[in-house]
Amino acid sequence: MMRKSFKPVYCKTALAIGxxxxxxxxxxxxxxxxxxxxxxxxxxNFIKFIEWPSSALSQATFNLCITExxxxxxxxxxxQDKKVREATISIHFISRHNDLSNCxxxxxxxxxxxxxxxxKHRPIATVSDKLNFIRQGGMLGLVRDDSRLGFEVNLxxxxxxxxxxxxxxxxxxxxxxxx
Amino acid sequence: xxxxxxxLSTWSLIGLSTLFWSNSAWISxxxxxxxxxxxxxxGMSLEELLKVEVTSVSKHAQxxxxxxxxxxxxxxxxxxxxxxxxxxxxxxxxPGVHVGHINGNQxxxxxxxxxxxxSSQLLVLMDGxxxxxxxxSGVYWEAQNTMLEDIERIEIIRGPGxxxxxxxxVNGVINIITKSAKDSQxxxxxxxxxxxxxxxxxxxxxxxxxxxxxxxxxxxxxxNPFKAAEHRSAEDELQSEQAGFRIDxxxxxxxxxxxxxxxHNDAMQSIxxxxxxxxxxxxxxxxxxxxxxxxxxxxxRHQLENGELQLQAYFDRAERRDAVIDFxxxxxxxxxxxQFQPFDGHNVVWGGGYRMVNDEIMGSYxxxxxxxxxxxxxxxVFAQDEIExxxxxxxxxxxxxxxxxxxxxxxxPSGRLIWQPNEQQSLWGAISRVVRVPSxxxxxxxxxxxxMPFPPFSPVTVNGNNNAVSAIKMLAFEVGYRHQFNQAFxxxxxxxxxxxxxxxxxxxxxxxxxxSTFANDGSGTIYGFELSANWQVSxxxxxxxxxxxxxxxxxxxRPSFRLSGxxxxxxxxxxxxxxxxxxxxxxxxxxxMFYWIxxxxxxxxxxxxxxxxxxxxxxxxxxxxxxxxxxxxRHPEFTSDxxxxxxxxxxxxxxxxxxx
Numbered sequence: 073m074m075r076k077s078f079k080p081v082y083c084k085t086a087l088a089i090g091x092x093x094x095x096x097x098x099x100x101x102x103x104x105x106x107x108x109x110x111x112x113x114x115x116x117n118f119i120k121f122i123e124w125p126s127s128a129l130s131q132a133t134f135n136l137c138i139t140e141x142x143x144x145x146x147x148x149x150x151x152q153d154k155k156v157r158e159a160t161i162s163i164h165f166i167s168r169h170n171d172l173s174n175c176x177x178x179x180x181x182x183x184x185x186x187x188x189x190x191x192k193h194r195p196i197a198t199v200s201d202k203l204n205f206i207r208q209g210g211m212l213g214l215v216r217d218d219s220r221l222g223f224e225v226n227l228x229x230x231x232x233x234x235x236x237x238x239x240x241x242x243x244x245x246x247x248x249x250x251x
Numbered sequence: 252x253x254x255x256x257x258x259l260s261t262w263s264l265i266g267l268s269t270l271f272w273s274n275s276a277w278i279s280x281x282x283x284x285x286x287x288x289x290x291x292x293x294g295m296s297l298e299e300l301l302k303v304e305v306t307s308v309s310k311h312a313q314x315x316x317x318x319x320x321x322x323x324x325x326x327x328x329x330x331x332x333x334x335x336x337x338x339x340x341x342x343x344x345x346p347g348v349h350v351g352h353i354n355g356n357q358x359x360x361x362x363x364x365x366x367x368x369x370s371s372q373l374l375v376l377m378d379g380x381x382x383x384x385x386x387x388s389g390v391y392w393e394a395q396n397t398m399l400e401d402i403e404r405i406e407i408i409r410g411p412g413x414x415x416x417x418x419x420x421v422n423g424v425i426n427i428i429t430k431s432a433k434d435s436q437x438x439x440x441x442x443x444x445x446x447x448x449x450x451x452x453x454x455x456x457x458x459x460x461x462x463x464x465x466x467x468x469x470x471x472x473x474x475n476p477f478k479a480a481e482h483r484s485a486e487d488e489l490q491s492e493q494a495g496f497r498i499d500x501x502x503x504x505x506x507x508x509x510x511x512x513x514x515h516n517d518a519m520q521s522i523x524x525x526x527x528x529x530x531x532x533x534x535x536x537x538x539x540x541x542x543x544x545x546x547x548x549x550x551x552r553h554q555l556e557n558g559e560l561q562l563q564a565y566f567d568r569a570e571r572r573d574a575v576i577d578f579x580x581x582x583x584x585x586x587x588x589x590q591f592q593p594f595d596g597h598n599v600v601w602g603g604g605y606r607m608v609n610d611e612i613m614g615s616y617x618x619x620x621x622x623x624x625x626x627x628x629x630x631x632v633f634a635q636d637e638i639e640x641x642x643x644x645x646x647x648x649x650x651x652x653x654x655x656x657x658x659x660x661x662x663x664p665s666g667r668l669i670w671q672p673n674e675q676q677s678l679w680g681a682i683s684r685v686v687r688v689p690s691x692x693x694x695x696x697x698x699x700x701x702x703m704p705f706p707p708f709s710p711v712t713v714n715g716n717n718n719a720v721s722a723i724k725m726l727a728f729e730v731g732y733r734h735q736f737n738q739a740f741x742x743x744x745x746x747x748x749x750x751x752x753x754x755x756x757x758x759x760x761x762x763x764x765x766x767s768t769f770a771n772d773g774s775g776t777i778y779g780f781e782l783s784a785n786w787q788v789s790x791x792x793x794x795x796x797x798x799x800x801x802x803x804x805x806x807x808x809r810p811s812f813r814l815s816g817x818x819x820x821x822x823x824x825x826x827x828x829x830x831x832x833x834x835x836x837x838x839x840x841x842x843x844m845f846y847w848i849x850x851x852x853x854x855x856x857x858x859x860x861x862x863x864x865x866x867x868x869x870x871x872x873x874x875x876x877x878x879x880x881x882x883x884x885r886h887p888e889f890t891s892d893x894x895x896x897x898x899x900x901x902x903x904x905x906x907x908x909x910x911x
Contacts, residue, residue: 106790109292112292112293113292113293113295113300114297114300116293117297117300121297150293151293154293219304219326219327219328220301220302221301221303241297244298244301
């Protein structure tokens with residue numbers, strides 16, 4: 073309760089001082105954010121900076137599928153109905169028995185090998201926060217560096233699935249695995 | 252609700268109309284956070300997301316979950332919130348580590364016992380460079396004054412690190428890693444003033460080229476003297492100055508680092524010394540000990556198709572001059588390391604290195620070295636393979652082979668096994684053999700401890716034993732277990748049993764009753780465990796607690812004995828600590844640390860409370876007030892062999908930290 077009331081005051085004061093000092097603010101705040109919320113935000117950015125082959129994105133819906141046993145809770149729902157280019161994002165919490173062919177992006181929280189095998193060569197962007205995800209064939213691995221999050225990219229896997237990852241995204245990656 | 256809506260429209264107006272405002276994402280974040288219960292970070296750009304600090308106890312534990320060792324990582328956030336102003340103080344945060352502030356300028360740091368100023372069973376590295384003095388195989392902690400704000404993390408491995416780290420890594424490895432230049436850009440100014448200390452530090456980081464970043468820093472610190480037991484000043488103040496730089500280059504497949512620093516310290520001490528023709532020994536008051544040094548280090552890392560190659564070389568010079576000794580030590584070190592995966596399921600690291608240490612020591616009646624100068628060379632080769640039988644079962648086998656001119660070839664093998672039946676649990680075990688090679692002190696020192704009380708006041712001397720002294724050997728058995736109960740709570744249990752042989756002792760010489768020499772007639776065991784727990788109580792509050800227990804046993808083969816640094820009193824039997832980090836509001840921190848340290852020899856047990864309150868009025872400024880040792884007006888934490896006993900006083904300081 074106390075926290076919420078402090079926030080707007082802080083923002084306003086910060087704004088005022090910023091105007092006085094005439095500095096451009098760095099957006100990095102000193103407060104800490106919930107990790108799952110940050111991961112979901114990363115996924116939103118991944119969607120924005122990856123191009124799917126036109127055949128895959130024919131409908132107006134972008135399906136973001138999330139496997140079981142993930143630690144994201146309800147955070148992904150914040151992306152529901154958000155617009156990316158011409159499509160609207162739709163969140164699906166799936167289990168191993170579901171059909172994955174309609175997914176555009178798959179967040180893998182368990183059984184990495186099994187899922188990667190199942191969707192091999194399909195235009196589905198795979199994301200995970202599991203250790204060494206890109207070494208196992210995953211495309212985008214969310215990694216933790218002390219108290220910050222970053223990401224790694226496996227370009228080979230992306231190319232095999234006919235996905236084009238924008239240079240803007242690549243230049244911010246911690247590691248790029250490519251031949 | 253209405254209040255928030257009208258604030259929003261006011262902000263939008265200010266935001267749109269200001270010319271200075273360049274970052275609209277900041278505004279939208281402010282807006283977003285007041286609208287929703289859950290933060291919607293989708294308005295943040297990728298660059299911003301990469302800078303956000305996340306809280307999640309589970310992730311912190313996750314990366315350590317697969318370590319087959321008792322490892323604890325102290326992050327930059329831990330350092331900042333602890334209010335610690337020196338490296339040894341930061342190390343208090345780790346379980347199993349006993350830190351004692353001996354006096355105004357000296358520290359004892361021991362892992363699972365064997366502490367003391369000359370604690371030699373610990374390997375301490377700063378960005379890959381060893382910082383222990385090869386003279387006594389101990390660390391002059393007072394000469395280590397890097398900017399704590401630019402430390403990325405400190406990894407503390409309790410237990411032998413012989414295979415990868417070599418001899419001297421007997422009881423543990425402390426690996427201090429500073430931030431890369433890229434992560435320490437811009438200006439950072441820190442000022443501190445308090446009852447016990449004052450200091451200022453400045454760092455500036457800039458981008459030199461497309462792929463190159465650099466930083467430079469300068470730091471000044473002054474520690475007031477402690478209290479002597481009788482309500483007097485112990486006159487052991489410390490003044491230190493240090494400056495340094497770091498340059499990092501990041502190319503597609505290569506990255507390189509060049510770093511260096513230079514320092515000068517002035518410490519006051521009341522040192523116990525022996526004078527010819529005078530009975531007993533005398534205290535020299537107000538002895539001004541001076542320490543100077545510098546180092547230069549270069550490192551090159553190259554990514555291969557199937558692994559990584561690393562080459563590192565450094566030069567280090569350390570000098571110290573006080574009433575009893577005057578020395579200069581030059582260390583040259585070069586090391587190559589190759590990591591690759593020869594076949595599926597095998598991850599191999601192998602490499603080798605060479606080190607040359609040249610020293611010159613001018614002694615006194617109290618302590619001297621013969622010969623005055625030595626050039627010592629050390630060669631080593633090591634290899635380690637991490638074998639994956641199954642994603643849940645890993646075996647790590649390795650060994651280090653060292654050749655030194657004193658004891659010849661020393662082999663230090665180790666085997667570690669880790670089983671992770673599921674995401675929540677891991678069980679590991681290890682068997683290792685490590686050695687501690689004799690240092691200059693055990694070989695060449697002539698220490699006159701005291702003079703007899705009757706004429707002719709002959710000295711009682713401890714002599715080095717260059718020809719006959721051999722290395723301490725240790726066999727370690729360790730078992731550990733980790734359990735992540737849920738997102739918010741995890742525990743870590745590490746147990747150990749160390750068997751030591753050929754511990755250094757003194758032996759009286761048959762011809763002269765006042766002369767003793769170093770021998771290896773000691774044997775002993777140290778065993779115990781550490782249990783730590785992490786609990787994220789709520790979004791704003793985190794608790795961390797640990798309990799460490801160790802038993803020390805030592806035996807000396809007659810007629811050998813131990814003149815000083817009794818092994819059985821080298822550490823406390825019990826230690827407990829509780830850390831609380833509470834986020835009162837977005838820009839207010841309240842941190843508390845409680846420690847209980849059991850008695851060590853004659854030093855009684857003590858409880859210590861440190862508190863910190865921090866306020867960030869703007870994004871660039873942090874003001875904090877830190878109180879240390881609040882429960883006691885003063886208490887001693889560790890004894891000293893050669894200086895008068897001193898007590899750590901209660902203290903408080905104010906700190907301002909400004910960044911651009």
